[in-house]
Amino acid sequence: MRADARKNRDHLLAVAAGAIAEQGVEVSLRDIARRADVGLATLLRHFPSREALLDALLRTSFEGMTAKAGELEASASPEDALVSWVRDCVAWTTEYRGATVLMAAAIEDPDSALHASCVTLRAAGARLLHRAQAAGLARDDLDGDDLFALIAMLAWLGDQPSLAPRADRLFDVVAGAVLVGVGGVGRVASGGSGVEQG
Incomplete structure (x- = not known):
């Protein structure tokens, strides 16, 4: 995995961890993408x-x-x-x-x-x-x-x-x-x- 792709993936994971800690595992994927300042398609590309x-x-x-x-x-x-x-x-x-x-x-x-x-x-x-x-x-x-x-x-x-x-x-x-x-x-x-x- 390229360094920039890994950095983006790690950023998404960090944001997701915070969202789940606050709202639980049913937090909206769209909300995680919004918090990470990326589109939902980008999130789904990393995590389908x-x-x-x-x-x-x-x-x-x-x-x-x-x-x-x-x-x-x-x-x-x-x-x-x-x-x-x-x-x-x-x-x-x-x-x-x-x-x-x-x-x-x-x-x-x-x-x-x-x-x-x-x-x-x-x-x-x-x-x-x-x-x-x-x-x-x-x-x-x-x-x-x-x-x-x-x-x-x-x-x-x-x-x-x-x-x-x-x-x-x-x-x-x-x-x-x-x-x-x-x-x-x-x-x-x-x-x-x-x-x-x-």
């Missing part, structure tokens, strides 16, 4: 559909979260790695209002532009979950699909103005139900990724 735009926008975040899973796997305890990664995943997913609905649909649809990125993200989380399970620190009746669904659920909570104040506490409740300690269910410190065994 809303899903293609979202895939390009989210792929960098997906890749970053996948890489972070690998780093945590190598540097943190199994339970801390799992909770920290899920907390970060929920936080950035919440930044893109309405993205959880699209992600949930895309992971079931191989033809979706978002499918491959979502599958890669799910696999990264599954590895962290399996590691915690192998250490006896997470429920063994959960799999990567369950973890992906829990992330979507928690991100949806943070996306609802009336429920957002409860999101952190409910994250801890869910994390405590996923993790198991020697004497029972793990308790996750509020607002952090540390785990106290109880």
Whole structure:
């Protein structure tokens, strides 16, 4: 891709990120083009559909979260790695209002532009979950699909103005139900990724 074309594409992505943060994933493509000071045809030339735009926008975040899973796997305890990664995943997913609905649909649809990125993200989380399970620190009746669904659920909570104040506490409740300690269910410190065994 030529340098000027890449610059234009990056500009469109930056504008789209701001628009989606404000209005959600259903923001009008025409509005994004207007904000970027280009014609709709120019936007569609770079991104022929809303899903293609979202895939390009989210792929960098997906890749970053996948890489972070690998780093945590190598540097943190199994339970801390799992909770920290899920907390970060929920936080950035919440930044893109309405993205959880699209992600949930895309992971079931191989033809979706978002499918491959979502599958890669799910696999990264599954590895962290399996590691915690192998250490006896997470429920063994959960799999990567369950973890992906829990992330979507928690991100949806943070996306609802009336429920957002409860999101952190409910994250801890869910994390405590996923993790198991020697004497029972793990308790996750509020607002952090540390785990106290109880």
